[in-house]
Structures are given as C-alpha cells and as structure tokens.
Amino acid sequence: MRASAVVKNLKDKGFRITPIRKQIIEILSEDRGPLTSLDILTIIHKTGKKVNESTHDHAIGVSSCIRFARCNKTTVYRQIAFLLEQEILEEINLGEGKNRYDLVENKAHHHHLTCNNCGVIKDLPLEDNDFLQSIEKNTNFRIQKHSLELFGLCLGCQK
Amino acid sequence: MRASAVVKNLKDKGFRITPIRKQIIEILSEDRGPLTSLDILTIIHKTGKKVNESTHDHAIGVSSCIRFARCNKTTVYRQIAFLLEQEILEEINLGEGKNRYDLVENKAHHHHLTCNNCGVIKDLPLEDNDFLQSIEKNTNFRIQKHSLELFGLCLGCQK
DNA sequence: TGATCATATGCAACTTAGTTGCATTTGTCA
C-alpha cells in the first residue's frame, strides 16, 4: 500500500505521525475516488475503534454506550491543509459547492470523468503538454495550473 | 447592446420583465467578466436610483436620508436560477468556493484564463470538438458537459 | 383605466462548507 510510504516520508521529514494523520492518509490511498472532507470524517467515524464508556445515568437506565472513533471536522480540515502543503494531496473541484481531495499520483497528471447519473468518478490520464504550450503561445499567459473536468454518462448509465 | 435583445426575447416568450430582471441582464451584458451573485447585488446597490425617504426621527435630528436601490440576495439567486433555466446564463466555477455567471455567447463555447496575481479573467475560445470525440471513443463515456479552467500569470504580471 | 391573478420580491430563518481562537492533549526526543 502507498500509505506507508507517504507516512515514512513525512516521518523522515520530521513531521509527527498522529493516529488521525495516519488514518486520513490510509483512507485516501484506498482508491475510493476523490473524497470530500465530510466523506473522510464519516469514514473515520465508521471505521474507527469502538470505545465503551460507562455512564451512570440511572434516570434513563443507560449503564453504558458505544461510541465510534472521535475526530473533529476542524482536524480533518487542518490535516487536509497540511497534506496539500506537503503536495501529498490535490484539490479537485467538480462544481458541487465543496472540494474533493485525492492523493497526488506519481503517474502523469490526470483529469476526471464524472457520470451525471450514478456519480461515479473515473480517472482520465491525458497528454496535454502540447495543448497547453500552444495556449501559452497564443495568449501570452504563463499557465501555472489548469483544471479540466468532464461530465456525462458512463457506459452503464447510457441505456 | 445585447441586453435589449435578451429582454425582448423573454418578453416574446411570455415572461415578465421586472426592473430587477432587466437590470441584472444589463449588468451581465456589460462585459465585466464572469460575476458572482454578490458582485451583481453590489452593482445593483451602487448603480440603482437614489430614493429620498422622509423620516421623522427628531430624536437624532435626521429629517431625510438617501438610500440606494433595494434588492435582496434571494432575488438575485432566483433571477440567476431563472436565467440559467432559460439558457441565457452559464455557470462558471473557478474553485473559489462560489459560482460566477456569464451571458451565454452566441459565439463558440469558450473557457477562461485567470491570472493568479491580478485576478483578471480572459476569455479563451477553443476548438475542442475533436478532443472531446476522441475521449468519448477511448472511455465509452458520453460527454455532456465539460469545464476547462486555466490559471497562471497574464503578460503584465509575469515581470 | 382599473381589477385581477399569477409571478416576483423581501425578509427571516435556515443549511452547509469551511475558518478561527483558545484551552487541552499528545508525539517525539533528550
């Protein structure tokens, strides 16, 4: 798994490895597609270790309750910011009014194909260097970043 | 000006022409670049007719005050939704956490070049039909919509 | 021209994504 390599790399650079940081890196390397901060938080809550807590609320007869792993949304946002800074993550905007995040691939820069029906998001590797160079020539802009997002129907949803 | 043609077209289709609807169409046809809902609201407030209102607040000695044209943000959002439905506007997302809107051009579909330094947004007309067709062939997706946004430095900001 | 009515508007309250300040906790290293 790529997660352990990322963790090792961060450790070597002198950054702390906390359980939450590690878990977020693991979640993002499981190839679930680009995730929102809420996706990440929900996965942490669902997959985290269960904790038995004794309570003494005799009034409603509850003697113990089960809770899932705790993590605050602020922490998720801060981890995302950290991982973006370290260029481990990239931010993806599909016009949904929220951001998604994906591990930066070692392979070539890629784009996304989103199915308007089922919502599946597929990677789309593209050789676009020539394309960008010709735009630079024609416009006198120096291009630093670009985003190309495609929306349509996947094969299964065309029927 | 294109605004009057748009207004006439809406009237012919049986839609009401209210002062706010008209003003929003005019603002968007002034070629200020893609605007946010707040941009539109602010322009309405600044350029609207002044209204003298008599007050009788003797306690603080104010006998009249000047107010700018009123328009509620809800109204702007609803007009945007209406104009999107009529395919008069298109929604543009530059990853800012908010949407921008631009009149749909009769000319070819185009993209945007945003300067990371001064924020200027330039139109970029592109012939991308072949490009999209080859992606359809390679992926089996039927592409319905795409967004290509480029970010970098305009000529003036490269120095 | 004035009455009618569907449509447009204003307002307040709400939702959701994301941010900030501050007190507390915890990984790391000596």
Added chain:
DNA sequence: TGACAAATGCAACTAAGTTGCATATGATCA
C-alpha cells in the same frame, strides 16, 4: 520519564446559497 512544540477538540463564527411565507407588482382583460 519530562518538556515542549505540534496536534486536537470545541464553540463560535463567516460566507454562499436555500426555503417558506407574506406582500407587492407586471401583464392582461373587461
């Protein structure tokens, strides 16, 4: 193990956008 910088939790906040409902108004017709 103790110390301390970095990470976390929590509450309160901001900003974009939405919803319900009462009121106002543009277009039409008598």
